[in-house]
Amino acid sequence: MSLPFVDPENYETLLDAKKERLNQQFSTFNPPALECFSSPKLHYRMRAELRVWHNGDELYYIMFDKKTKQKFRVDQFPPASELINNLMPVLLELVKSTEILRYKLFQIDFLSNLKGQVIVSLLYHKQLDDNWLVEAKRIKAELLKQFDINFIGRARKQKILLDYDYVIEELQVDGNKLFYQQIENSFTQPNAKVCEKMLQWAIDCTRDSQGDLLELYCGNGNFSLALAKNFNKVLATEIAKPSVESAQFNMAQNDINNVTVIRMSAEEFTQAINGEREFYRLKGITLSDYQCNTILVDPPRSGLDDKTVKMVQHYDNILYISCSPETLSLNLEVLSETHDIKRFALFDQFPYTHHSEAGVYLVKR
Numbered sequence: 001m002s003l004p005f006v007d008p009e010n011y012e013t014l015l016d017a018k019k020e021r022l023n024q025q026f027s028t029f030n031p032p033a034l035e036c037f038s039s040p041k042l043h044y045r046m047r048a049e050l051r052v053w054h055n056g057d058e059l060y061y062i063m064f065d066k067k068t069k070q071k072f073r074v075d076q077f078p079p080a081s082e083l084i085n086n087l088m089p090v091l092l093e094l095v096k097s098t099e100i101l102r103y104k105l106f107q108i109d110f111l112s113n114l115k116g117q118v119i120v121s122l123l124y125h126k127q128l129d130d131n132w133l134v135e136a137k138r139i140k141a142e143l144l145k146q147f148d149i150n151f152i153g154r155a156r157k158q159k160i161l162l163d164y165d166y167v168i169e170e171l172q173v174d175g176n177k178l179f180y181q182q183i184e185n186s187f188t189q190p191n192a193k194v195c196e197k198m199l200q201w202a203i204d205c206t207r208d209s210q211g212d213l214l215e216l217y218c219g220n221g222n223f224s225l226a227l228a229k230n231f232n233k234v235l236a237t238e239i240a241k242p243s244v245e246s247a248q249f250n251m252a253q254n255d256i257n258n259v260t261v262i263r264m265s266a267e268e269f270t271q272a273i274n275g276e277r278e279f280y281r282l283k284g285i286t287l288s289d290y291q292c293n294t295i296l297v298d299p300p301r302s303g304l305d306d307k308t309v310k311m312v313q314h315y316d317n318i319l320y321i322s323c324s325p326e327t328l329s330l331n332l333e334v335l336s337e338t339h340d341i342k343r344f345a346l347f348d349q350f351p352y353t354h355h356s357e358a359g360v361y362l363v364k365r
Contacts, residue, residue, distance in 0.1 A: 004353045006078045008041040015348055018356050025325055029336050031344035031360070037197040039348040044191045046169075046182075047111045048080040050088075059096040061088065061108070079351070083118055083288055084110045084351045087147055091120065094139040099137050101107065105197050111184050117167040119184045121152040121170050127323060128153045128160055136162060151253050152184055166246075168253070173199045173226055179253045180220060187219060191349045198321070198347050199226040205343050205361040206230045206294060214292040214315070216266040217299050217309070219246035223321070224259050227296070235290050239265040261286065267301065270311045298337050303327025309334045318362040323349075332360070339364050 007014075012098045019036055026286035050061040053071065061074040076085050086097055087110070095101045097364060112118040122255050124135070136151050140162055145147050153160040166183045173282035184256040189195040202223055206213070209230050218236035220243050229233050236259060238244050262281055264272070271277040293315040297304060301324040306310065309331050312318055316340060322328035332341075347357040 003187065006042070007352065011038075011041045011351060014352060018345060021356060022325060024328055026332070026341075026344065027288065029332055029341055031341040034346070035201070035343065037194060037201065037343040037345065037347045039191055039194050039351045041351065042078050043080065043082045043085070044193060045079045045084075046113060046192050046353060047079055047109070047188070047190055048077050048084055049076065049107065049109045050074060057096075059092060059105075060104055061092070069254055074327075078090050080110065081112045083112045083116060083147070087118060087120070087143075087149070090144065090146065094142060095122070098135050098139070099146045100131055101139065109152070111188075112166060113167040113169040113182065115168070115170050117148045117150075117169055118288050119150050119152060119165065121154055121250055124153070124155045126155060126323075128155050128158055133160060133162075138161075167236065171196050171199065174203050177252065178225055179223065180225075181249045182220065183242055184247055186240070186246070187241045189222060189349070192345050194349050194357075195222070198357070199223065201321060201343075201345055201347075201359060202227060202296070202321075203230060206317070209294050209317065211291040211293040213294050213296060214290065215296040215298075216269060217297060218247060218261060219298070220241045221250045221259065221261065223296055223298065224261070225250055225254050225256055228256050228259050231258070231294070233290060234260070235285075235287075235292065236261045237264045237266065237269045239268075266297070266308050267305055270305075270308045273311060274307075281293065294319065297321070299327075301327060304331050314340050316364045318360075320360050320362070322360075323355070325356055328358055330359070335362060 015038060015176045019034055023034055036212055053060055053062040062071045063074050064071050104124045105122060106125055107123040109121040140151050150164050150262045151162040151167055164183050169180045169182050171178045206227055207230055212233040213231040215224055215236040223235045224234050244261055251259055264281055272279055272282060295312055295315040296319040298321040341360050341362035342363050345359040349357040
């Protein structure tokens with residue numbers, strides 16, 4: 001069954017509607033002409049999470065209609081990478097033929113990359129034992145004949161690795177290759193081709209920058225590593241421990257030595273930079289050593305809190321990447337008091353949905 005919301009022939013019309021909504025939403029801020037970065041029409045997602053349905057001897061993938069909550073069978077998932085789609089039926093046949101692998105299996109997660117690697121996570125409503133591991137290794141050996149694949153077994157308070165729990169993504173940005181460790185069950189940009197365009201846009205916005213860069217919500221170093229060449233130094237913050245470890249790994253992988261990542265939330269860093277609190281995690285780091293004229297923020301859907309917005313206003317240049325135009329608009333009500341929007345962009349990370357990823361580059365008046 002094809003997914004009812006995936007309609008490649010209607011892609012441009014839907015994208016035009018997103019552009020119109022974004023232009024209307026931000027018209028009061030007098031932004032420049034909107035730059036639009038489109039997505040591949042199919043196979044744009046590098047990851048997918050699919051429920052598994054048991055019906056007698058049958059086993060198949062399902063999804064749920066968001067409006068009716070009714071389940072429907074999914075034999076192929078066009079938004080996901082071609083690699084995931086090629087793997088889906090082969091994997092299911094192997095799992096279906098082995099009772100210990102299929103019993104209490106309720107979900108299969110896929111994480112792929114542009115290079116052809118894939119991680120498969122099998123999620124269970126049961127504890128996994130050595131017998132499960134033997135069978136998982138057996139089907140992995142079978143699948144390795146066709147795929148560069150690794151397996152993870154998950155159950156309540158249990159995670160079993162057969163080898164690695166990550167893929168190494170390779171992105172082409174500004175004439176260079178960038179390598180990123182992307183860990184299963186951690187946040188990564190789902191649309192690799194649009195991510196390349198986002199990074200290129202951010203590099204272009206900051207190409208003639210002076211001084212250092214401060215980045216909040218750096219994740220696995222997605223923007224930090226791409227932008228490092230535009231600045232003397234980069235100081236980046238991230239609260240999630242796995243993402244901080246990935247960022248450190250990625251710095252070494254890309255031979256980048258002018259980026260420092262500290263494990264702090266944006267709210268904590270705001271307290272530190274304002275002198276409200278001292279943090280042991282800043283031991284050995286002197287914030288005054290950084291001459292940060294530019295700040296990059298890529299917050300969650302909730303946007304920036306009130307204190308952080310005020311802190312961000314102190315910087316000459318602000319690069320704001322947003323997965324929620326609504327909260328971006330709220331934050332801009334404050335930021336526009338002191339800054340003008342010089343660049344304005346739409347990144348179509350999520351085709352065929354109402355979600356829009358936006359970017360603004362602001363300069364202090």
